[in-house]
Amino acid sequence: MSDTNATCAKPVQRCHHNPLVSCGDCRLNAICLPISLHVEDIDKLDQIIQRGRPLQKGEYLYRSNDQFTSVFAVRSGTIKAVNITNDGEEQVTGFYLPGEILGMDGIAQNHYTNSAIALETSAICEIPFSRLEELSLRLPSLQRHFFQLMSKEITADQQLITLLSKNSADERIAALLLSISARNQNRHLSATSFRLPMSRSDIGNYLGLTIETVSRVFSRFQKKELLAVDKKEINILDMDGLKNVAQAQPASRS
Amino acid sequence: MSSHTFPLTETSTTDQAGSYTASGCWEQAYAEHGVDPEDLHITPLRQQQASPLGLSFYAPPQLQRQLQSSPYSPRHLLDAMLRELGQRSEDTGRRKVLCLYWHLPHDLLDDAEVTEFMYFVGRRYPLGDNPEVDYCVGFSGNDLQPGRLALFKGLGFNHLQLVWDGQQSGPQTDLPTVNGEALLTRASAYCQQFHFRHFSLRLEHPLPHLERTLRAMETAGMRLPERIVVTPDSSAGFERFSEQFRALRQLQYRVLGNDCFVRSASPLANAQAEHHLTLNTEGYNHLGVHDVVGLGPGNRSSLGHLRQLNPATLTDYLRLQPRLLFAPLPNARLKAFIDSLLCYHSADLKYLQDRYQLNLETILQRWREQEQTPGELFSINNSQIHLTECGILRLATLCKQALNPGTDS
Numbered sequence: 001m002s003d004t005n006a007t008c009a010k011p012v013q014r015c016h017h018n019p020l021v022s023c024g025d026c027r028l029n030a031i032c033l034p035i036s037l038h039v040e041d042i043d044k045l046d047q048i049i050q051r052g053r054p055l056q057k058g059e060y061l062y063r064s065n066d067q068f069t070s071v072f073a074v075r076s077g078t079i080k081a082v083n084i085t086n087d088g089e090e091q092v093t094g095f096y097l098p099g100e101i102l103g104m105d106g107i108a109q110n111h112y113t114n115s116a117i118a119l120e121t122s123a124i125c126e127i128p129f130s131r132l133e134e135l136s137l138r139l140p141s142l143q144r145h146f147f148q149l150m151s152k153e154i155t156a157d158q159q160l161i162t163l164l165s166k167n168s169a170d171e172r173i174a175a176l177l178l179s180i181s182a183r184n185q186n187r188h189l190s191a192t193s194f195r196l197p198m199s200r201s202d203i204g205n206y207l208g209l210t211i212e213t214v215s216r217v218f219s220r221f222q223k224k225e226l227l228a229v230d231k232k233e234i235n236i237l238d239m240d241g242l243k244n245v246a247q248a249q250p251a252s253r254s
Numbered sequence: 255m256s257s258h259t260f261p262l263t264e265t266s267t268t269d270q271a272g273s274y275t276a277s278g279c280w281e282q283a284y285a286e287h288g289v290d291p292e293d294l295h296i297t298p299l300r301q302q303q304a305s306p307l308g309l310s311f312y313a314p315p316q317l318q319r320q321l322q323s324s325p326y327s328p329r330h331l332l333d334a335m336l337r338e339l340g341q342r343s344e345d346t347g348r349r350k351v352l353c354l355y356w357h358l359p360h361d362l363l364d365d366a367e368v369t370e371f372m373y374f375v376g377r378r379y380p381l382g383d384n385p386e387v388d389y390c391v392g393f394s395g396n397d398l399q400p401g402r403l404a405l406f407k408g409l410g411f412n413h414l415q416l417v418w419d420g421q422q423s424g425p426q427t428d429l430p431t432v433n434g435e436a437l438l439t440r441a442s443a444y445c446q447q448f449h450f451r452h453f454s455l456r457l458e459h460p461l462p463h464l465e466r467t468l469r470a471m472e473t474a475g476m477r478l479p480e481r482i483v484v485t486p487d488s489s490a491g492f493e494r495f496s497e498q499f500r501a502l503r504q505l506q507y508r509v510l511g512n513d514c515f516v517r518s519a520s521p522l523a524n525a526q527a528e529h530h531l532t533l534n535t536e537g538y539n540h541l542g543v544h545d546v547v548g549l550g551p552g553n554r555s556s557l558g559h560l561r562q563l564n565p566a567t568l569t570d571y572l573r574l575q576p577r578l579l580f581a582p583l584p585n586a587r588l589k590a591f592i593d594s595l596l597c598y599h600s601a602d603l604k605y606l607q608d609r610y611q612l613n614l615e616t617i618l619q620r621w622r623e624q625e626q627t628p629g630e631l632f633s634i635n636n637s638q639i640h641l642t643e644c645g646i647l648r649l650a651t652l653c654k655q656a657l658n659p660g661t662d663s
Contacts, residue, residue, distance in 0.1 A: 108376060144366060151369035154408035155401055162447045
């Protein structure tokens with residue numbers, strides 16, 4: 001994610017790709033799992049977190065049908081979740097930005113139902129689920145926050161399904177842009193200027209649109225001065241106008 | 255008579271004069287028969303059966319007010335329900351759960367708490383990831399919000415039941431005040447939007463112009479409730495009860511008992527036609543679910559002929575006071591006859607005599623004495639008894655007389 005136009009509430013203490021960054025020092029601890037934990041409890045969470053080397057673009061974090069063992073928090077970069085349909089086609093089912101937890105689809109069936117792929121160099125915190133459960137029993141606030149995240153994930157997924165099933169291309173793309181904007185805002189980044197980490201092709205796949213339709217809609221939005229687009233850089237010029245296009249509240253994971 | 259209140263389900267009846275709904279007559283007989291004074295303890299109800307199970311989650315509507323004036327919080331209630339879940343699943347946790355019934359008021363648990371509860375239900379019981387299950391969540395007018403609907407859909411619930419309790423959406427929500435008809439059309443739209451497989455309506459209060467609204471919805475191509483349940487509180491007099499009965503039949507609804515109306519070609523209608531309906535304490539189902547484990551204060555469990563009632567007050571429930579065990583009914587064999595009449599409006603008298611040693615002649619004689627003209631309430635042909643429409647409308651009285659031969663209607 002570009003920090004050129006970003007507005008950060010606090011300075012980054014260490015490089016967020018650095019696997020040695022602890023939960024206490026991580027700039028995402030205000031929205032990630034440590035939220036509402038006492039300082040001494042953050043260390044307990046820190047002890048179970050596994051931080052490996054960053055994932056490179058195109059690298060798999062996990063694959064569909066792998067045994068479920070961990071949930072993952074994105075510390076930097078972007079991850080896309082994909083499902084392989086019966087026809088062998090790849091269907092994008094979600095995008096995960098820094099501070100967001102993925103892998104929860106594996107909880108119910110003990111294996112991941114989607115695959116997770118890095119869209120750019122990404123740093124990931126791996127949280128072994130059995131240890132998270134044990135710790136949650138001792139830290140009720142952690143358990144509470146985890147279920148808050150899970151409920152938001154579940155709700156957002158369903159709202160996306162309804163969005164896709166009936167809305168026009170303009171409404172879908174507007175809803176996606178507003179979702180990314182809101183999620184950026186939760187991380188104290190700019191809600192109006194950001195870089196889209198996913199390709200037009202991935203956007204089209206996710207929203208059930210062709211790449212040509214996605215490009216046409218972006219052009220249309222530019223003509224209406226709703227936003228300015230420079231390759232992957234987005235500048236929302238008319239937030240209210242964009243919300244009007246979306247018509248409904250966007251599905252937000254944050 | 256037991257003074258405990260049952261959760262409001264489609265099988266509950268009241269003792270009020272003029273209650274015409276029949277489907278809850280068997281369970282009402284338990285309430286009238288009373289608590290077994292010898293057996294006031296937490297009964298494990300060890301069941302080794304493999305037959306499918308229903309789970310019901312309930313709390314009285316007034317529980318939120320009780321919480322507010324108590325030292326307890328919703329977290330205490332959730333913890334107590336999770337404890338109960340752990341206890342119950344020790345005995346029944348291997349049985350596949352084909353029916354879920356969510357009757358908890360939506361202002362009790364927030365989204366995270368609901369998610370946590372269902373997470374642990376899923377850990378304790380094999381919930382079906384299968385479109386044939388019936389996982390029902392009830393919503394009244396104030397609760398019908400897209401975010402909440404999305405959550406329950408995502409948690410696996412596939413049946414939206416609109417509960418019309420006469421309360422219009424008011425200042426507690428951002429929605430303008432709406433009447434029942436508008437609420438019904440909104441619920442129908444949400445069902446489509448969120449792809450709920452089943453949609454039903456439960457009337458706990460009269461809904462004026464119901465038939466007109468349903469016709470308008472049908473004309474507009476909207477989704478009609480596949481099931482409409484009429485509770486005693488919603489029937490305002492026998493004339494209105496009969497009128498509504500006939501109007502819904504004209505709208506192509508079939509009737510189960512005399513208070514559960516189902517669309518032709520719906521799963522319940524097909525089950526009735528094919529003679530594989532099941533009636534349990536939560537109502538009719540087509541999945542063979544007889545037994546229901548009820549969690550939550552004031553909820554009821556039914557396993558075979560056993561009935562248990564959870565403590566109804568918050569304090570007693572949190573303190574793990576013993577569940578009450580209801581005495582088995584002395585005429586338990588009659589259930590086969592009652593169920594047959596409720597489900598199919600007919601019964602094979604010879605089969606009942608051979609299989610259950612049931613001689614029903616005394617009951618039939620009492621019923622004949624009520625008829626103004628022969629054949630008004632029922633007819634018998636080749637040992638098959640068939641109820642007429644008049645008999646179906648008066649089914650509550652007929653069942654009550656069958657269960658209590660010494661009393662009048």
